[in-house]
Amino acid sequence: MNGLHRLLVPLCLLLLGACATPGIAPQTDAPRTLLLVSLDGVHPSYLGRGDTPNLDRLAREGVQAAWMNPSYPSLTFPNHYTIVTGLRPDRHGIVHNTMHDDALGGFWLANREAVGDGRWWSGEPIWVAAENAGLATATLSWPGSEAPVADVRPARWHPFDADRPIAARIDMVAGWLAEPIATRPRLATLYFEHPDGSAHAHGPHSAELRATMREVDAAIGTLLARLESAGVRDATDLVIVSDHGMAEVPEGQVVATEEMADPEIATLVMHGQVVGFRPVEGRETEAERALLGRHAHHQCWRRHELPPRWRYGTHPRVPAIVCQMDKGWDALPRKSLARRPSGTRGSHGYDPAEPEMRAIFIANGPSFRRGATLPAFDNVDVYPLLARLLGVPPAPNDGALETLLPALSEPLPHAAPPPSH
Numbered sequence: 359m360n361g362l363h364r365l366l367v368p369l370c371l372l373l374l375g376a377c378a379t380p381g382i383a384p385q386t387d388a389p390r391t392l393l394l395v396s397l398d399g400v401h402p403s404y405l406g407r408g409d410t411p412n413l414d415r416l417a418r419e420g421v422q423a424a425w426m427n428p429s430y431p432s433l434t435f436p437n438h439y440t441i442v443t444g445l446r447p448d449r450h451g452i453v454h455n456t457m458h459d460d461a462l463g464g465f466w467l468a469n470r471e472a473v474g475d476g477r478w479w480s481g482e483p484i485w486v487a488a489e490n491a492g493l494a495t496a497t498l499s500w501p502g503s504e505a506p507v508a509d510v511r512p513a514r515w516h517p518f519d520a521d522r523p524i525a526a527r528i529d530m531v532a533g534w535l536a537e538p539i540a541t542r543p544r545l546a547t548l549y550f551e552h553p554d555g556s557a558h559a560h561g562p563h564s565a566e567l568r569a570t571m572r573e574v575d576a577a578i579g580t581l582l583a584r585l586e587s588a589g590v591r592d593a594t595d596l597v598i599v600s601d602h603g604m605a606e607v608p609e610g611q612v613v614a615t616e617e618m619a620d621p622e623i624a625t626l627v628m629h630g631q632v633v634g635f636r637p638v639e640g641r642e643t644e645a646e647r648a649l650l651g652r653h654a655h656h657q658c659w660r661r662h663e664l665p666p667r668w669r670y671g672t673h674p675r676v677p678a679i680v681c682q683m684d685k686g687w688d689a690l691p692r693k694s695l696a697r698r699p700s701g702t703r704g705s706h707g708y709d710p711a712e713p714e715m716r717a718i719f720i721a722n723g724p725s726f727r728r729g730a731t732l733p734a735f736d737n738v739d740v741y742p743l744l745a746r747l748l749g750v751p752p753a754p755n756d757g758a759l760e761t762l763l764p765a766l767s768e769p770l771p772h773a774a775p776p777p778s779h
């Protein structure tokens with residue numbers, strides 16, 4: 359760039375991109391909005407097979423990863439909170455969808471009081487970093503966003519409501535992004551519990567799963583059309599992720615937790631695919647004898663002896679003994695077993711290294727390269743990218759910005775400069 363251009367570029371920015379200099383593309387200084395979207399339970403194989411033309415186009419014309427590795431355990435709340443904090447579940451404290459904390463009591467997804475209690479949620483979600491930097495945020499309805507974390511909530515947030523129609527969700531978020539710059543959020547989130555529910559109920563290879571993918575993809579298409587007609591598509595960076603994939607659970611592949619350990623010697627704390635037990639006081643030796651080691655469809659460890667690659671077991675909310683079900687097997691208390699519908703089902707919560715647990719990552723917008731495919735990466739790496747896009751300082755985290763720098767177009771006018779080495 360020559361000296362004249364060095365002078366003219368800032369001047370053009372001051373004039374809101376009103377001048378065009380030969381050799382320099384017109385620029386605007388309109389702030390960009392980062393929209394983070396989650397489609398719960400989408401495996402990469404659900405894309406590119408005719409059900410998802412809108413997602414496929416965003417991937418083709420933007421950036422997509424071969425896949426994204428979930429963190430352990432490959433469950434919904436732990437991974438959604440990892441994506442927005444960059445911390446492994448063992449560090450951010452949402453160690454399972456169902457938890458016990460000696461001081462706080464019980465946590466489960468339908469317990470709105472616990473879900474909205476900031477004491478469960480550690481770390482600094484990206485909306486807190488943004489709000490602290492003076493950037494307005496709006497969430498619909500990311501796990502963790504219903505609680506004040508470090509006493510900060512998104513400026514606009516909404517309790518999760520499964521009855522809110524997909525069209526109403528698109529309408530709300532498109533409305534936010536079309537607002538005048540003075541009120542438009544700089545960070546927004548949009549969460550769909552789809553297609554997770556269809557895949558749980560009918561299995562990942564079901565017609566129902568594919569129908570739900572077509573439905574959510576059409577919703578994404580509507581959102582894009584709304585942004586185009588409002589003239590803000592070029593001011594919006596989209597990051598679309600899932601939290602985990604899904605494995606098929608054939609009929610009958612379920613174990614009663616009471617058969618894993620008698621409730622008289624070990625109290626069940628978590629169930630499903632990652633099963634946690636707390637030995638009854640005075641019965642520790644019996645509990646360990648019954649549980650530890652390899653079994654037909656699962657394996658159990660003392661929490662401090664779990665495979666190191668899972669980076670799990672140090673948080674006080676992780677029970678003393680953790681059992682990992684084999685892929686395709688569930689573990690439920692007998693009372694839940696009795697209510698379980700028959701037929702092929704789907705589950706996640708298996709070893710994140712299982713290919714079926716892989717998640718998706720797509721990015722598209724003015725800050726991203728066009729037509730780039732990235733190798734697989736861990737989902738802790740998303741958070742430093744989000745911080746970079748917003749130009750806010752990232753809190754300490756387990757991710758690496760370097761992983762996703764190749765996703766970015768250059769220059770990135772609204773990001774902080776990279777740290778000097």
Ligand SMILES: [Zn+2]
Binds near residue numbers: 601602
């Ligand atoms: Zn999920």
